[in-house]
Amino acid sequence: MNKIKLIIRGGFDGQTPVTQPPTFRLVEGWNEAELTAPAGILPAGLWGQVPAGDPYLLHANLLTTDIMNAQSVFEVRTGAPMQVRAQYTPYAANIRLTLVRPSDALRIFTPPQALVKLEMLVESIGGTNELGSRLHQWAESTITRANNSGPRIAEVMANAQLAAWAGVLHVIYNDNVAGSVNLPPLATVPLDAVMTFTRKGGGVPTILPAAGETFGAGLNAQAVTRSGIVMHNGDQWVFAGS
Structure with a gap:
């Protein structure tokens, strides 16, 4: 000024x-x-x-x-x-x-x-x-945050490795063959990140945590027959659904 x-x-x-x-x-x-x-x-x-x-x-x-x-x-x-x-x-x-x-x-x-x-x-x-x-930088950072943390959709049609995400991520498993979807390490995902996981095709997907990590009660895999929500509590993954 x-x-x-x-x-x-x-x-x-x-x-x-x-x-x-x-x-x-x-x-x-x-x-x-x-x-x-x-x-x-x-x-x-x-x-x-x-x-x-x-x-x-x-x-x-x-x-x-x-x-x-x-x-x-x-x-x-x-x-x-x-x-x-x-x-x-x-x-x-x-x-x-x-x-x-x-x-x-x-x-x-x-x-x-x-x-x-x-x-x-x-x-x-x-x-x-x-x-x-400064306004441009602010707008760019706002857009970047929106892109990084706003709801996104990922359609999986085969075995897949998910990258870390922020905000809300909707994952759709659309394959007639059973497969696996690997989660990123817990430490790379913010505590307020949420994933919805939906089975669309005939195959039943299985969600797998990274090596050494588990779902609640020590489960190291979670099959999804319909849909569910995935998040973490800082110690292990949490799955609610069926």
Whole structure:
């Protein structure tokens, strides 16, 4: 996030473009600059103080020495032909976020004031570790978790070795010949993982734990004639069904 503070004496006039970059210095965590000439229209790129070429979310407020006049305006406008994309009075308590594009301009007007400070919090929606990439990473991780833990279906048509799973897994044994389905080691399956196991074909499947592991009561195999639920209690596999 970029923190930018512009200081001007007399107020913003709402009409004078600021083409020359002011001199910035770091003050209490803000990139701060004082505008010494009339100012009213700022380039969206803010003279290189925001990530170049990326749209960004902007939170802006005005701090004034006197009570802020309701005629004060903060405006986001497009280039030619000019259109107003957002316009509001940026009181110090406002929580409004505005999308700004690199081609936009920022217009600020305040009635005359002894001293005006414009504070802007900028969060790019592109670039490394900016909002866009963080949202993308969050979305990717959410999709990955959904894919890994959401209900899935596996149809088995012969002897099979099941991989570890998370969430809910539906296994359908669809073979007219009896066969075996091997479970992964207990340690690789989360405690909240659940498997439903259904026999569909004519063959009767047998579920086999990994070497050295068992079902309850020490059973080392479980035939499934209809359907059942498989899970584990951290020590051995649990089967409920028939």
